[in-house]
Amino acid sequence: MRRVRYHEYGGPEVLRVEQAEVPVPGEGQVLVRAEAIGVNFVDTKYRQGPEAGAIFQRPLPGTLTGDVVGTVEAVGQGVEGLAVGERVAALVAEDAYADYVLAAAQWIVKVDEGVDHGSATMLPMGAPVALRVLRTGGLTPGESVLVHSAAGGIGHFALQIARLLGAGTVVATAGSDAKLEFAREHGADIAVNYTEQNWTGAVRAAVPDGVDVLLDAVGGDVLRRSFEVLAPYGRAVTYGAASGDLISVPVTSVFALKSLAGFNLTAWRTARPEQARAEMDELAGYVAEGKLTAAVHATVPLAEAAEAHRLLDDRAALGRVLLVP
Structure with a gap:
């Protein structure tokens, strides 16, 4: 089978297609033949190596994560509730860019045949993160929400x-x-360009009393100014740092009756596995019903992963x- 790795840090050109043996599922694992692989922005940071910042460090050779949709080819010992031939989606932590991948059975989602590839690739990671950061922020019906990086997958x-x-102003x-x-x-009432100097003023003009829940995966100055x-x-709620900067938020923000929480999907699944699993199934229902759909910017052959x-x-x-393989 083919897989994509990198053996040096750098630009997209360091990604290489290699030949490898089809992996064998171990205990609690499932082998999936890939139909489509959702590419995650964080892997472009890992690929860059040290220049991307201390928080984006992985050893060489570099393997890639991804949200894989495909068909179950084999199941390992101890796996229940999944059968060969079923269509599933899974977050793959290593060697996701491949014709066949291994995934942990615990966090696999069954996917209806009518669900498109793009929406299906959101079910293992992107959709659960989006839902949980909103709930971590304690969103209640009628409250306002601000979403940074709103054109991205999550x-x-x-x-x-x-x-x-049931959010109010979005x-x-x-x-x-x-x-x-x-x-x-895709649902925003108001859209503001955060590369402009006075973006906070534009948000304040649209929501004079301030926003109730704010979601950020940029970090750095964007997160700091968000408290304004x-x-x-x-x-x-912060769930990433695409800027590479984990700048601290002034303590004075706390005294202004404002709060900051962090979210990490792995930590969430470890702390509340049953609830995390239930939310994945909840989201799969929304997608099957057409209430949530993913936009696909481009579909690229596996051999052209660099593109x-x-x-x-x-x-x-x-x-x-x-x-796509």
Whole structure:
């Protein structure tokens, strides 16, 4: 089979297609023949190596993560409730860019045949993160929400889920006119360009009392300035640092009756496995019913994985970028 790895840090060109043996599932694992692979932005950071910042360090040779949709080919010992031939989706932590992948059975989602590849690739990771960061922020019906990076895979799902949860005003931020329009099409009432100096003023003008829940995966100055637009008792939830900067938030924000929480999917699944599993099934129902849909910016052959990374490096992608074997 083919798989993609990198043996040096650098640009997309370091990604190499290799030949490898089809892996054998161990205890609690499932072998999946890939139909489509959702490419995650974080892997472009890992690929860059030390220059991406201390928080994005992985040893060589570099393997790649991904959200894989495909067909069960074999199951390992102890796996129950999954059968050969079923269509599933799984977050694959190593060697996701491959014709066949291994996944932990515990976190696999069964996928209806009518669900498109893009939406199916959101079920293992993107959709659960989007839902849980909103719930971590304690969103209640009628409250306002601000979603940073709203044109990304998780961001455009967070906009839709906020609507499903009964949010009031939904504000999106992104870095280009095309991304702002895309955010409006996926549920935002107001879209603001956060590369502009006075983006906080634009948000305040739209929501004078401040936003109740704020979702951020950028970090750095964007997160710090976000506290300027939070309402009293507003809640910010951070779940990434695409900027590579984990700048601290001033303690004075706490005294202003504003709070910050962090979210990590692995930690969530470890702390509340039954609830995490239930939320995955909840989201699969929304997708099957057509209440949540993913936009696919591009579909790229597996052999051209470097092109998929170029699209993410250029920061122009709207929604998901997929690889297909």
